[in-house]
Amino acid sequence: MKDFATLFTRIDESTKTTVKTAALADYFQTATPEDRLWTIALFTGRRPKRTITATRLREWAAEVAGLPDWLFEESYSIVGDLAETIALVLPPATKTEDQTLTHWIGYIKTLSTLEDDDRKAGILDAWNSLPNTERFLFTKLLTGGFRIGVSAKLITRALAQATGQDEPQLTHKLMGNWTPDTTTWDALIEADDPTADLSRPYPFYLAYQLDGFDDLGAPADWNAERKWDGIRGQLIIRGGEHHLWSRGEDLMTDRFPELAQLCDYLPGGTVIDGEVLAFTDERPLSFNALQKRIGRKTVPKKLLTGAPVILMAYDLLEHDGKDIRDMPLQERRESLQTLVAEVPDTAPLRLSASVPFKTWDDLSAARDQSRDLNAEGLMLKRRDSPYLSGRKRGDWWKWKIDPLTIDAVMIYAQAGHGRRANLFTDYTFAVRNGNDLVPFTKAYSGLTDKEFREITAWVRKNTLQRFGPVRQVPPEHVFEIAFEGIQASPRHKSGVALRFPRMLRWRRDKPVDEANTLDDLKEILATYG
Amino acid sequence: MADVLTFTDRGIYCPAGDFYIDPWKPVDRALITHGHSDHARWGMGRYLATSGTAPVMRHRLGDITLETVDYGVKTRIGDATVSFHPAGHVPGSAQIRVAVKGEVWVVSGDYKTVADGLSEPFEPVQCHAFITECTFGLPIFKWTPQDILTQQINDWWATNAAAGRTSILGAYALGKAQRLLTTVNSAIGPILTHGAIENTNAVLRDQGFALPRTTLVTPEISHKTHPGALVLATPSALGTTWARRFGPSSTAFASGWMALRGVRRRRAADRGFIVSDHADWEGLNAAIKATGASKVFATHGYTSAFQKWLSSEGYDAHIVSTDYQGEGFDQADEAEA
Ligand SMILES: [Zn+2]
Numbered sequence A: 001m002k003d004f005a006t007l008f009t010r011i012d013e014s015t016k017t018t019v020k021t022a023a024l025a026d027y028f029q030t031a032t033p034e035d036r037l038w039t040i041a042l043f044t045g046r047r048p049k050r051t052i053t054a055t056r057l058r059e060w061a062a063e064v065a066g067l068p069d070w071l072f073e074e075s076y077s078i079v080g081d082l083a084e085t086i087a088l089v090l091p092p093a094t095k096t097e098d099q100t101l102t103h104w105i106g107y108i109k110t111l112s113t114l115e116d117d118d119r120k121a122g123i124l125d126a127w128n129s130l131p132n133t134e135r136f137l138f139t140k141l142l143t144g145g146f147r148i149g150v151s152a153k154l155i156t157r158a159l160a161q162a163t164g165q166d167e168p169q170l171t172h173k174l175m176g177n178w179t180p181d182t183t184t185w186d187a188l189i190e191a192d193d194p195t196a197d198l199s200r201p202y203p204f205y206l207a208y209q210l211d212g213f214d215d216l217g218a219p220a221d222w223n224a225e226r227k228w229d230g231i232r233g234q235l236i237i238r239g240g241e242h243h244l245w246s247r248g249e250d251l252m253t254d255r256f257p258e259l260a261q262l263c264d265y266l267p268g269g270t271v272i273d274g275e276v277l278a279f280t281d282e283r284p285l286s287f288n289a290l291q292k293r294i295g296r297k298t299v300p301k302k303l304l305t306g307a308p309v310i311l312m313a314y315d316l317l318e319h320d321g322k323d324i325r326d327m328p329l330q331e332r333r334e335s336l337q338t339l340v341a342e343v344p345d346t347a348p349l350r351l352s353a354s355v356p357f358k359t360w361d362d363l364s365a366a367r368d369q370s371r372d373l374n375a376e377g378l379m380l381k382r383r384d385s386p387y388l389s390g391r392k393r394g395d396w397w398k399w400k401i402d403p404l405t406i407d408a409v410m411i412y413a414q415a416g417h418g419r420r421a422n423l424f425t426d427y428t429f430a431v432r433n434g435n436d437l438v439p440f441t442k443a444y445s446g447l448t449d450k451e452f453r454e455i456t457a458w459v460r461k462n463t464l465q466r467f468g469p470v471r472q473v474p475p476e477h478v479f480e481i482a483f484e485g486i487q488a489s490p491r492h493k494s495g496v497a498l499r500f501p502r503m504l505r506w507r508r509d510k511p512v513d514e515a516n517t518l519d520d521l522k523e524i525l526a527t528y529g
Numbered sequence B: 001m002a003d004v005l006t007f008t009d010r011g012i013y014c015p016a017g018d019f020y021i022d023p024w025k026p027v028d029r030a031l032i033t034h035g036h037s038d039h040a041r042w043g044m045g046r047y048l049a050t051s052g053t054a055p056v057m058r059h060r061l062g063d064i065t066l067e068t069v070d071y072g073v074k075t076r077i078g079d080a081t082v083s084f085h086p087a088g089h090v091p092g093s094a095q096i097r098v099a100v101k102g103e104v105w106v107v108s109g110d111y112k113t114v115a116d117g118l119s120e121p122f123e124p125v126q127c128h129a130f131i132t133e134c135t136f137g138l139p140i141f142k143w144t145p146q147d148i149l150t151q152q153i154n155d156w157w158a159t160n161a162a163a164g165r166t167s168i169l170g171a172y173a174l175g176k177a178q179r180l181l182t183t184v185n186s187a188i189g190p191i192l193t194h195g196a197i198e199n200t201n202a203v204l205r206d207q208g209f210a211l212p213r214t215t216l217v218t219p220e221i222s223h224k225t226h227p228g229a230l231v232l233a234t235p236s237a238l239g240t241t242w243a244r245r246f247g248p249s250s251t252a253f254a255s256g257w258m259a260l261r262g263v264r265r266r267r268a269a270d271r272g273f274i275v276s277d278h279a280d281w282e283g284l285n286a287a288i289k290a291t292g293a294s295k296v297f298a299t300h301g302y303t304s305a306f307q308k309w310l311s312s313e314g315y316d317a318h319i320v321s322t323d324y325q326g327e328g329f330d331q332a333d334e335a336e337a
């Protein structure tokens, strides 16, 4: 695993994408095909099955290191990563073994067949055979994902360099629900039919936020649609089966069983890009309704009737089994419209209508209606644009509405972890209610590192009380909190829960008695909840 | 028996001798463990420090009333007897031993137990009560042995030099920078220094410390005049326009915090070398044990966890709040600790 550790270190240490790409490309040319495949799998979130619980790993590591459990936990809270904590606290390895990445993954798989005592012996022996980085990586394999700042884009670029194939094709090949157990390097990368796998999705085309109309040219060249506030999804109908993929390459088919009937109405060889929305009476419900269904692998009946979903179709990527992504948007939408028209209204599929406009001012007025329609804003797509892959500028733009905001008072602070250990970055905010302060949300992003450092120094000097890692601070600082949505929540003291709260800015200019009140918050809830 | 030392909002105080140790607010009489700015502050009536610490204090604090004393020499102040003992933290740094009527307390200041090749090596001092720093008081901190560390830095520098890149290494101006200077292989290429570091180099050279030849970075100096150079810079200079003059470069940061992957990534340097002038977990535990103290006060660092750990090990352990900054990775370079 030495070469994998070297690859990891080269990627992890550098901030330069060129260095990371070169490290990966080197590796893809020198590692064994099995190791290459596993590396792609790990870096794209396909990890081996967990065979040992995190709790057991913690116990064993603390035991070997001679530490009480609480001290291990304390260390873990500072490091922020279980595998790293384990690698750091264990005594140095007393022997060395250089095996391939695939060997160690196989080793982990065999552990699952063993009795608990033997498993433990196997893990301890591995820990004692691996030097620091390799030990960390081995433990990472046991505990979960490899988020190390390598995007899928970077991997495809490196693969393109190593294999001489072009990037869009490689991007497509890497999608879908393959694992190193179901395919090989040759079948996945070297073979040239990306649709061999019936469930394989196309890469999503993503837009940047619009930053002005100056470069857009004539309004007539553009098609506008609502940007619906649901879950972006790609519906694939091939060979009599359907698959629904999220943008994060999660297979969501079973979470939205009502979409299964679309198999009966849409021909095989159809792939639709759209938005999964909770929808009743020809109207999308707010994201809050859909939220109840997120995170559930299967859906109880009550939710199916309470928050039924549809697919709001944006685009057609495959038609009659043909990849039509290179055709102009206009033509793809015409085909899409024809397909949707043949599906009865009782089925959960709608076409996301175009928003008519003649001038940019018309469009701006249309955008102002977004919240009433439970939409996040508008999408602008050039009529002759192909369906590209990944986030690209030029042909597609999103024009989101501004977030909701409220000015709140910071009352508690807590240190972050990992990258932000030792900085106070997680704050609890309150609104005023008479002479009281009512906490209503936490937020931990949105400030610059410099601001976090400044607040950290202030928190250290002004701590009123400690509750474990949490510090109570005097209510002196006001922050503008932005959020995407709000809903009633009996579990919270304030009676509300926010969606995506973050700090928009530090309002140094605002005294605490000008911060917003609980009544203000309730009014926002009444209007937008 | 009355406490030999008490903890006040001005700093650690000795009632029997009416003096403070490393106070952070103006007092009449201050005993100083070492020259870092969070320990040696401006505004005290008179100072007492080791003769090794005095030059850097004069350099930084200007015209101050400063008496000096050598390691191990006992001085009577009021009813207290004080002496300074090597702390191994930076050249001249000391632990301060205070004895009153047979009761001995020791203030560690900042310390490390492994020899760095430059500072006077740490000496354990027997005492009843030990006031210890614990900047790195968690078992996740274990320092790379000096020889391996030196090899890592030399390899990094040599590789960069061969590839036509300047090596820019961020390190605190007093102690860390000079320690690195004495260990790197100066045959690899020229060594350039940032002003704050070169000033401290001059002070230490005057004291008789042998440092390799260094060149202060002035406006006409760049990678063109000094190809393959190692540039020692204060952490705050990394990534600034000052650093951009060196053309294609690799940046590295030398700190104990580099043991944590998250912090390494946050620093956004190309490399992180794990090197600290504070004791690591093993060092802290060994040092405390060697004092024979039964009472321990933990200060600056992971105090609550460390206090709990020491209690579980059978010590009468307490937490003391102080204003010392430690080796803060999130602070600008003035907090060099
Ligand atoms: Zn110091």
Ligand SMILES: [Zn+2]
Residues within 6 Å of the ligand: B036, B038, B039, B110, B324, B325, B326, B327, B337
């Ligand atoms: Zn310090």
